[in-house]
Amino acid sequence: MNDLGLPALDTHAHIAPDVTPGQIAALGNAVVFAMTRSLHEANQVKNRPDSSLVWGLGVHPGVAKAREMWDSTQFKDLLHSFALVGEIGLDRRGGAMAEQRSIFKEILTIVRSEPVLVSVHSTGASTEVVRILHETGVQGAILHWFNGDRTDVQGAIEAGAYFSVNAAMSREQIQQFPRERVLCETDFPARKVRSRKPADLDAVEQLLGQTWDVGPQEVRAATWWNLRTLSEQSGAIERLPESVVDTLLFL
């Protein structure tokens, strides 16, 4: 906990759908965006009343089984129960690119007019993901662990995208992102990031502090402000858990 008392804000992590209240309490003063990988998983969490987790409605592009179970009608039914869609996107290592593309585009077309946040995966497919954001007119997506080159970053900024960054990313990459578009993530349990648990943001907040030449409290405050802007712009503030909205409104 820092001087401002703002919770750690982890905007991309993976948490088991059957996580217990005790396990959530062990995360400490934190808000975690908890991705699901399939409609099946999303269905398991849709009625959970967790106040410090923002559950995502996801179809992970790299998971063949999740793609197999893709069903736009079921997705639309579930969508009303979520303030966040994720994770979705493209994954060059995942195979079946045509299928991935078609699901990703269909999801973005459904969600572009909905009051939700969207967490997007783009491994090996940065250029194409940015192009699809432009094509589908989706504003304010959160590009997670985005390793696109300068041109891709520029295109993403023009698409209104935000960037959730982690401690495994290079300072050179992070420097390319405008400070008012940056959020923090662990992508827990990603081994490269080395977070001990979701919301363990020490390393990434330090990295951002060095990059911006500010203290960790300022980093945390900045990311909360960025989430507030994005939540207001997207309308997701209507659907976020009450405790998260309280934090956003009392900044």
Ligand SMILES: [Zn+2]
């Ligand atoms: Zn992820």
